[in-house]
Amino acid sequence: MYKIDLSKAQEEEAVRIHREAVVVDTHCDTLGGLIQPAQRGVAPKRLGEVSEKRQVEIPKMLEGGLDCQVFAMYTGTQEAQMDALFKAVKMADAFYQDAETYSDKFVAITKVDEILQAHKAGKVSGVLSIEGAEPLMGNLGVMRIMYRLGVRMISFTWNWRTPFADGLAARRTGGKLTDLGVQAVQEMDKLGIVLDVSHITDSCFNDIADLKKTPFIASHSNCRALCDNARNLTDDMIKALAADGGVLGMNFLTGFVAKEGANLEKMIDHVDHIVKLVGPDHVGLGADYDGGGGCPGLEDSSKLLNFTKELIRRGYEEEDIKKILGGNHLRVFKQVWK
Numbered sequence: 001m002y003k004i005d006l007s008k009a010q011e012e013e014a015v016r017i018h019r020e021a022v023v024v025d026t027h028c029d030t031l032g033g034l035i036q037p038a039q040r041g042v043a044p045k046r047l048g049e050v051s052e053k054r055q056v057e058i059p060k061m062l063e064g065g066l067d068c069q070v071f072a073m074y075t076g077t078q079e080a081q082m083d084a085l086f087k088a089v090k091m092a093d094a095f096y097q098d099a100e101t102y103s104d105k106f107v108a109i110t111k112v113d114e115i116l117q118a119h120k121a122g123k124v125s126g127v128l129s130i131e132g133a134e135p136l137m138g139n140l141g142v143m144r145i146m147y148r149l150g151v152r153m154i155s156f157t158w159n160w161r162t163p164f165a166d167g168l169a170a171r172r173t174g175g176k177l178t179d180l181g182v183q184a185v186q187e188m189d190k191l192g193i194v195l196d197v198s199h200i201t202d203s204c205f206n207d208i209a210d211l212k213k214t215p216f217i218a219s220h221s222n223c224r225a226l227c228d229n230a231r232n233l234t235d236d237m238i239k240a241l242a243a244d245g246g247v248l249g250m251n252f253l254t255g256f257v258a259k260e261g262a263n264l265e266k267m268i269d270h271v272d273h274i275v276k277l278v279g280p281d282h283v284g285l286g287a288d289y290d291g292g293g294g295c296p297g298l299e300d301s302s303k304l305l306n307f308t309k310e311l312i313r314r315g316y317e318e319e320d321i322k323k324i325l326g327g328n329h330l331r332v333f334k335q336v337w338k
């Protein structure tokens with residue numbers, strides 16, 4: 001077990017703060033597993049069941065005090081994109097089916113009030129996002145229908161070029177958003193969908209930072225200054241995101257945490273860095289569970305109390321801990337979702 005050196009009083013303080021906080025995470029890839037075909041007659045475990053390898057599921061969320069999870073619909077390899085819309089609809093169906101089955105513990109939400117109500121009732125909640133805009137088929141009408149389906153966050157690219165923007169595997173031209181991408185930004189502001197910039201190129205990021213007046217989120221990205229990886233943001237990008245009121249969700253994937261020896265402490269170094277750079281209002285959780293996320297001390301969503309314990313150990317104030325655990329994400333959701 002991961003050891004965090006706290007006094008008994010500090011331990012109790014961590015437990016109390018973590019329980020009172022509304023903990024929000026902006027990225028997991030759990031839904032992909034739910035639509036896998038049965039293997040040797042065994043269907044994937046539903047969200048309410050315990051699956052040892054899976055990192056986000058209702059029992060683990062309850063154990064780790066993860067109050068609201070943004071569930072990404074990621075539709076896979078470039079070759080599979082013909083099926084992207086069908087896959088996304090199947091993931092949404094699996095999500096809502098499970099919300100129905102486990103309604104005593106889990107709520108599908110589209111509003112901040114619903115997150116708070118669920119928290120009060122001792123339930124956990126989830127909301128849909130799209131990672132990579134492939135299911136939108138380059139069409140704003142599909143985007144509007146996805147809004148009606150409950151999608152409240154969208155990223156324009158996983159790593160490829162899409163009709164909206166360039167992802168990190170398509171950065172040679174240093175291009176900006178396409179015309180359609182700009183229209184999509186406006187449509188998302190109108191509808192109330194959060195724009196997620198994780199996986200997008202630096203040049204598209206800068207274009208978005210210039211264009212946007214409302215907050216946007218990097219749902220699962222860390223600091224490039226601490227771990228040099230294109231999936232992390234430079235200090236200038238973090239400042240630009242903060243200037244618009246945005247938030248970075250901290251990604252627990254070892255390769256984005258540290259070149260070597262990634263663990264909880266090195267993860268929290270990223271939090272420290274952002275707080276020093278732009279203050280405590282622009283950092284949150286975006287663990288990337290079931291998509292490669294997880295490092296010693298933060299192995300799955302049942303372990304999130306460790307995140308709070310390490311913040312306590314470093315002397316963070318209660319108010320700031322609650323912001324980092326979820327308050328910052330909720331602020332953006334409230335502003336964008338309306």
Ligand SMILES: [Zn+2]
Pocket residue numbers: 131198199220291
């Ligand atoms: Zn991702």
